[in-house]
Amino acid sequence: MGAILEARELVKSFGDVRAVKGVTFAIEEGEIFSLLGPNGAGKTTTISMLSGLIKPTSGDAVIAGYSISREPNAVKRAIGVVPQEIALYETLSARENLFFWGRMYGLGGALLKRRVAEVLDMIGLTERADHKVATYSGGMKRRVNIGVGLLHGPKIIYMDEPTVGIDPQSRRNILDAVKELNRQGMTVLYTTHYMEEAEELSHRVGIIDHGELIALGTQQELTRMVGEEQTLKLHLGEDENPTPLVEALSKLPTVTKATASAEPPIVTVILPEIKESLAQIIGTAHQLDVRIRSVDIEEPNLEAVFLHLTGRALRD
Amino acid sequence: MPKFLSIAWKDLKITFRDRAALITMLLTPFALSLAVAAAFGGSGGGSTAGIRDIPVVIVNNDQGDLGNLIVEIFNSPELVDLLEPTLMSDEAAARSQLENGDLVSVIVIPPDFSERLSASQSANSEQPQGIVEVYTNVARPLSSGVVRDIINRVLSRLIAGSATVQLVSNQLVETDRIAPEQMAALAPELAQRARQLVQGEGLISVEAESVAGVRRTEFNWLAYMAPSMAILFLMFTVTNGGRSLLAERESGTLPRLLTTPTSAGQIIGGKVAGIYFTGLAQMGILLVASYVILGVPWGSILAVILVTLALVGAATGWGILLAAISRNAAQAGTIGMTIALVFAGLSGNFIPRQALPEFMRTASYISPNSWGLEAYSKLTSGGTLADVTTPLAALAAMALILFIISVVAFRRQSQ
Structure with missing residues (x-):
């Protein structure tokens, strides 16, 4: 299968600030591609350019054979966008919302009617289709939000952090829905700052930070970048300050990298051989009078890749 | 669609x-x-007005004839339902009543009103400022507005009427139709004509306009x-x-x-x-x-x-x-x-x-x-x-x- 989306050296500047600095990647037809990065990394700006919502300062993207610079309307017909927030009219019913958005995508008559019925069935809201969206639970609203993006039968769907701020059950439903859509052949561009979601969903992942794509590949390809190194997570006591421990561990010759997150206080240590070093690490903590509640040993993952590449944790 | x-x-x-x-x-x-x-x-629809019988006091100190003309206009049949004018000579007492809230307006016509009006016309000047003093009750803005509107219209008409008579007199003399010394004999008649001009059709229409929707058109x-x-x-x-x-x-x-x-x-x-x-x-x-x-x-x-x-x-x-x-x-x-x-x-x-x-x-x-x-x-x-x-x-x-x-x-x- 060929690439359905090719982003070429996309740049976006807002005044003196360069939010996206020459991002290049391609998405194959039928795959789930995740853009993984912390908040403010440039994910939403990139997806906004790929949606035709904002014009790139330079560079271009070709989606389903159309250039976003020269043929933005053709691109908009080929893509479905599921924004981060619930972008629906709450005082209208789900059916009315779908009819309205369908018309905005240029559908009409019998085709619109059929697509609305199909989408309602797909998102499991046929029974409550005529109730106001305002009366729905957060998860139901999310489903309608996704349904709007599917109405016109797009070739690729963009999902911009669709699980932010929702309960675990709704999150699970959305992840399952994304996988189901993909099973039916839909290509998905998914942005997230949750490493677990990218790992669970994606065929390939692009890691973005400070507006730059710093790594791109399958999960195996990316974790290979970390090499044979392992990740050790030290969960500290609630009131402990992790900084002195991080400083001390960074000086140990057996430790490749050590970082900390404050709430809850966790120190993440990357090192080639845990068995040899564990006693020394615990001893260092003891010397500094830092209480360790528990220790996790993790296989190399995207979090470790991000840490390896940036020196920071994804959620910093 | x-x-x-x-x-x-x-x-x-x-x-x-x-x-x-x-x-x-x-x-x-x-x-x-x-x-x-x-x-x-x-x-x-077509009901009568909420504003009626507006209590107004006129203090007419004018030595001439035009002050009386204003008093007559305020007592004219066209305004009888709308206004309730009273003539007083004591300005201080009138203003005291106004301050007590018993009145909507006090109109003070100065002693030289007729004289100043004539002088201003012969000097071909603009409408003289402060020619009549109007004091109003701020607590009754609607009625005050109506009185102020009427007095403004009446004064405009008076000035216009006076100017017309003055113009006719001047033209009669300048074209030698009459001698300047004959003007004195004609003065009472011209004054009467001026009065008719001010009170005539023009003023009726002014009243109708000034109180449009207040009285005559049944506001x-x-x-x-x-x-x-x-x-x-x-x-x-x-x-x-x-x-x-x-x-x-x-x-x-x-x-x-x-x-x-x-x-x-x-x-x-x-x-x-x-x-x-x-x-x-x-x-x-x-x-x-x-x-x-x-x-x-x-x-x-x-x-x-x-x-x-x-x-x-x-x-x-x-x-x-x-x-x-x-x-x-x-x-x-x-x-x-x-x-x-x-x-x-x-x-x-x-x-x-x-x-x-x-x-x-x-x-x-x-x-x-x-x-x-x-x-x-x-x-x-x-x-x-x-x-x-x-x-x-x-x-x-x-x-x-x-x-x-x-x-x-x-x-x-x-x-």
Whole structure:
């Protein structure tokens, strides 16, 4: 299968600030591609350019054979966008919302009617289709939000952090829905700052930070970048300050990298051989009078890749 | 259906399903019209005025004849129901009564009134300043406004009449029809002619005009308050429409619309059409309800429709401009509410325009309220389409100008 989306050296500047600095990647037809990065990394700006919502300062993207610079309307017909927030009219019913958005995508008559019925069935809201969206639970609203993006039968769907701020059950439903859509052949561009979601969903992942794509590949390809190194997570006591421990561990010759997150206080240590070093690490903590509640040993993952590449944790 | 109409229809549906919005748009203006009209006495088409028997004291110190003329005019049959004039010689006592709230106005005619009036005319000067002193009761602005209006009109007529007699006298002498020494013999007759001129047909029409809708045309408070409140609440509606455009940006529906193959022009066009149709529906319902339930005499149907179309257009222009210049929905709401209330205050949406100072009436022409109210007032007083061409043209021009300014502002914003 060929690439359905090719982003070429996309740049976006807002005044003196360069939010996206020459991002290049391609998405194959039928795959789930995740853009993984912390908040403010440039994910939403990139997806906004790929949606035709904002014009790139330079560079271009070709989606389903159309250039976003020269043929933005053709691109908009080929893509479905599921924004981060619930972008629906709450005082209208789900059916009315779908009819309205369908018309905005240029559908009409019998085709619109059929697509609305199909989408309602797909998102499991046929029974409550005529109730106001305002009366729905957060998860139901999310489903309608996704349904709007599917109405016109797009070739690729963009999902911009669709699980932010929702309960675990709704999150699970959305992840399952994304996988189901993909099973039916839909290509998905998914942005997230949750490493677990990218790992669970994606065929390939692009890691973005400070507006730059710093790594791109399958999960195996990316974790290979970390090499044979392992990740050790030290969960500290609630009131402990992790900084002195991080400083001390960074000086140990057996430790490749050590970082900390404050709430809850966790120190993440990357090192080639845990068995040899564990006693020394615990001893260092003891010397500094830092209480360790528990220790996790993790296989190399995207979090470790991000840490390896940036020196920071994804959620910093 | 074109996309812009789909957007407009969606907005119309959202607004008319909102009970709170319906109360604000329809019930409140209707109830307020009724309440204000009831408070001031007018309760139906062709009813009598709420203002009558205004207590006025005239202190006539004039040594000449023209002061008496003013007294006579204030006691004329045309004004007998409206005014209750009393003649007093003690100015201090009269002003004391005014301060106690027993009077609406005290008019003090100075001793040299006739003399100054004649002198000013022979000197060919402008209207002399402070020629008559009028003291009014601030607690009764409506009645005070009526008295002030009458005295201004009477003085204008007096000055014009006096000038005419002066001109005729001069011409008679200059063309040698009479000798200057014969002028003394003619003086009483000329004075009588001046009196007739001031009291004659011209003044009657002045009275009819000055108290238009107050007395002679049987001022109908409902016919005044119904359009006043409808226009005020129309401004609230367009404010809400402008605010909704920004609210859509904040809630994410506007950015989402921009990711569909719908142009920015179609989206803005749809929002404008939505505000316009909502305003039109609101005005239509209020006008029909006030006619059917309250019997407000709207007059020529064609003229009322055209005025309403133009008025809602101009109001929509303000709503869109508001969206174009505001940073967010909250700011648009605050600015819009302020503009709506200032326009209403300036234009006489709360009290009759006649009671407002001249500068306010002039300033009010920046608002759709003023032109709309002027047009509706003429129509409810029996005017025809020909009588409202100026307000119609002004409203249409206002709509066009505001729309152009808004488009420019939106383009600047998007850049």
